[in-house]
Amino acid sequence: MTEDTSVIAPKAGWHIWLVGILALVWNAFGCFDFVMTAMRNEAYLKPYPQEMLDYWFAMPWWVWAVWALGVFGGFFGAAALLLRSVWAVRLFALSLLGAVISLAIGIMATDAPKMEGAEFFPYLIIAIALVQLGYAWWQMKRCVLR
Numbered sequence: 001m002t003e004d005t006s007v008i009a010p011k012a013g014w015h016i017w018l019v020g021i022l023a024l025v026w027n028a029f030g031c032f033d034f035v036m037t038a039m040r041n042e043a044y045l046k047p048y049p050q051e052m053l054d055y056w057f058a059m060p061w062w063v064w065a066v067w068a069l070g071v072f073g074g075f076f077g078a079a080a081l082l083l084r085s086v087w088a089v090r091l092f093a094l095s096l097l098g099a100v101i102s103l104a105i106g107i108m109a110t111d112a113p114k115m116e117g118a119e120f121f122p123y124l125i126i127a128i129a130l131v132q133l134g135y136a137w138w139q140m141k142r143c144v145l146r
Helices: 015-038 050-057 061-082 087-108 121-141
Strands: none
Touching: 015 061, 015 121, 061 087, 061 121, 087 121
């Protein structure tokens, strides 16, 4: 007689689709923002003051790389979450790391121009990145991600 030793993984709840799609949309906007800025799209950048544009385009390549790590890590993390891959945790962690480093760079840059009303936005980005990572971690611990 054979014994069935397979483990049945818990079913993913409906919320994995809600969180995954919201994360995908949120991070897709971040990727769009990065690409439009990197490509210097005039129509997209028109609302920004010239001093802000000058500051962005004078940033070293590694600052751009950190920004890319944050936004694309989040996008691919959301895709991995929807595919129920454990890679979601790693990718969301990279995204959070990119957001935290970007915030630190922004805080330490004394010459960075300030946009009125946008001071809270980096903290919002970090909070959302933390929620995404926490959710993916929870799903991994429940063995929903493989």
